[in-house]
Amino acid sequence: MRRVAGQRRTMNIQRITPGRTVSTLLLCGMFATAPLTLKAQEPNPTSRPAGAVEEGPNGIYLYRVQVVQRDLDAVNYFHRSGSTKIGFQGTTLLPGAKGEAKVQSERGGITIDARFEGLTPANGFGREYLTYVLWAISPDGRPQNLGEVLPAGTKNNINVTTALQSFGLIVTAEPYFSVSQPSDVVVLQNVVLQDKTQGVLEKVNAHFSLLPRGAYADTEGSKSIADPITRNERSPLELYEAHNAIRIAMNTGADKYAADIIQQAMQDLRNADDIDANKKGDRKMEITYARQAVQRAEDARIATLRKQAAERQRNTEIAKNQAQEQAMQSQLDAQKAQAEAEKSAAAKAQADAERARAEADAANARAQAAEANKSVESANAVREKLKEQLNSVLQTSESARGLIVNMSDVLFDTGKYTLKTPTQVSLAKVAGILQAYPGLKLQVEGYTDSTGSPEFNQKLSENRAGAVKDFLVTQGVQINNITAAGYGEAKPVADNGTASGRAQNRRVQLVVSGDAIGVQEQAPQ
The missing domain is CATH 3.30.1330.60 (OmpA-like domain)
Structure with a gap:
């Protein structure tokens, strides 16, 4: 919880026990964990226009991020308190989907054993979507990728762990399994089961960053497309995800900014394609190569966006310095014209002195700007050199x-x-x-x-x-x-x-x- 100047925030916390609910009021400044309720998402009026780059958690840059508000029931699963159950219901995007999860609180983390039904092929929401991912959302809106929910058949199971203690759970459609931020195609959300869910609930308005539909490719919304990709086809879904991940990374410019990583990803994809072309090929190795290609493609995309952001920052600084120099030069020209127009020797001497000070200030500003740029470039060069040496x-x-x-x-x-x-x-x-x-x-x-x-x-x-x-x-x-x-x-x-x-x-x-x-x-x- 954060305190805003002059304001106090309150939260309504509920302890869930079988057969009864006890409500308590907790003031700002005390620690409590969160349930959050998925309502209609609304764009933040201060969000940047499409195409902008935002810095996400842990310094990861995300393409075309906008902040939307969603309410979600989150539960504080007490440390080492045994197991409980939580339900899932489909959103308006996929109302027929449902599920249930067993949440086991143990030493060192929490185990989630979830089972879902009614997940249709993900590319029904757009050609760029191929799979589903289960996310844990903290009360402060921090997302954690818990794993891929493979869209195979009518029932889908996943067993994962998380270090979070208080969180809500959602399932989103994604282009591949190793994405760093959830898309806004939320198809399932957790719901509290009466007389089954045990823990502490806190109602708060949680904000978390979502990648809006269209961030990866143009989409036609939730209309189904011909020949949807599923696990029942001869080629495994992981192969399609690998092609999708590399296409997305290349669209961001990975071939220019992260050439070494994207080349390794493309080699992994070629290996997977070669095995896929062989009817007697090792499918486990094919999937291994495909998943490695996805991971490397995501690394290349993140590295690309980080370097592009740094490049834009350098260009902005250069443009700013040039504008300052031009403004200073204009000021000097005006002072010179004024000095020439002055008939008094005293006025001319004063103008000359001011001009000299202005020239000194301009020289000092240019020197400081050059030193700042040199420092940033030097740190990047040293980091790349050190990385290369350690990698050897x-x-x-x-x-x-x-x-x-x-x-x-x-x-x-x-x-x-x-x-x-x-x-x-x-x-x-x-x-x-x-x-x-x-x-x-x-x-x-x-x-x-x-x-x-x-x-x-x-x-x-x-x-x-x-x-x-x-x-x-x-x-x-x-x-x-x-x-x-x-x-x-x-x-x-x-x-x-x-x-x-x-x-x-x-x-x-x-x-x-x-x-x-x-x-x-x-x-x-």
């Missing part, structure tokens, strides 16, 4: 928090935190690279999969992060510039239900930030 040693990616160097668990013995010799060699190289950039901050973060007890995993992640930190210090990294923390199994990046997913979750990340690369140090979300 360990896999490195760019995020809103800075450069993330990823170390998989194969660098440690199973269940232990002793650094293997190859790991020490790689970390020694990383330490040598970082010493060339004084003042950088380094956050060492350890993570595990869900195998084993949460206590063991937490301790193992802390020990692994600490071992990496201690070794880097011995290699010359300043101890005041490095921190270490373990997060156990609480922040998975993949499904712990598969061996490949658990392998991705067992990792140690080095998050590099600092003024030298233009990124301030941030804690993980």
Whole structure:
């Protein structure tokens, strides 16, 4: 909750228990979590025109974002309070859809087992839509992509986890599964089930950013099109999503601003297409390649929009400086003409003095503007160079928090935190690279999969992060510039239900930030 100057906000909170409801009034300043109620969406009058770029959560830039208001029932699922049920009902876009979910509150997160019925092929809402995504919306309007609801057959199931405790649930039609923000094609919303849903409800007006229909391609609304794409066709839906994701990324200019990423995505798509053309091809590998192409295409789109925004900002600054120089020059010309018209020597001397001061101010303004532009360009160049150097040693990616160097668990013995010799060699190289950039901050973060007890995993992640930190210090990294923390199994990046997913979750990340690369140090979300 935020306090607006001179105003106090109140919220009506309801505790839901089987057979009764108790209402309480909670004043601004106290913590409570949210239910939010999907009404008709209305554009924010201050939203930017179509085609504008807005900065979304975690520094992610979104194309043609407008803010709309929706009311949604959100529930605070008490920490480790067991299971409860929540219902789903279709919106006016898909009134025949419905569903139900079992919500289990456990240590480290909340598990959602949802079942839906009546989901028609998503491209009935427009050619750019191919699938559905389940979202958790926090009381403050922050969306979290929980996973893809595959539009196959008449029943659709999904089992996911979230670190949020208070949230509402919606299902939207999307062009592919790895989108960062929900579209405004909301087809399902959660509803409280009488005598079944347990938790705390809070009625608030929640605002969250939605990508309006047409942001990806021209659409004809909710009219069905011929030959809708479904999972029942010979080619898997993931292949169509991959083609769609790359098309959208290319439309934003990814071939110019993120050429290396989009080329990798296109190679993944070619591999998937080659397998699809073979009637006896490995369908699991085809889907693997297709999903990788989708992920890389989304990364390329986000990187493109970020670089385009930076480019526009630089151009705006340049235009502003040129206008200031022209205005200053006009002022100097006017002063010169006035000085020549003056007959008095004293007046002429005064005019000359003012002209000299104006020239000095103009020179100082130009110098400051040039220095500011040089600083921004230098930080970008340093960040790109550092990323390239780190990538030559360990896999490195760019995020809103800075450069993330990823170390998989194969660098440690199973269940232990002793650094293997190859790991020490790689970390020694990383330490040598970082010493060339004084003042950088380094956050060492350890993570595990869900195998084993949460206590063991937490301790193992802390020990692994600490071992990496201690070794880097011995290699010359300043101890005041490095921190270490373990997060156990609480922040998975993949499904712990598969061996490949658990392998991705067992990792140690080095998050590099600092003024030298233009990124301030941030804690993980």
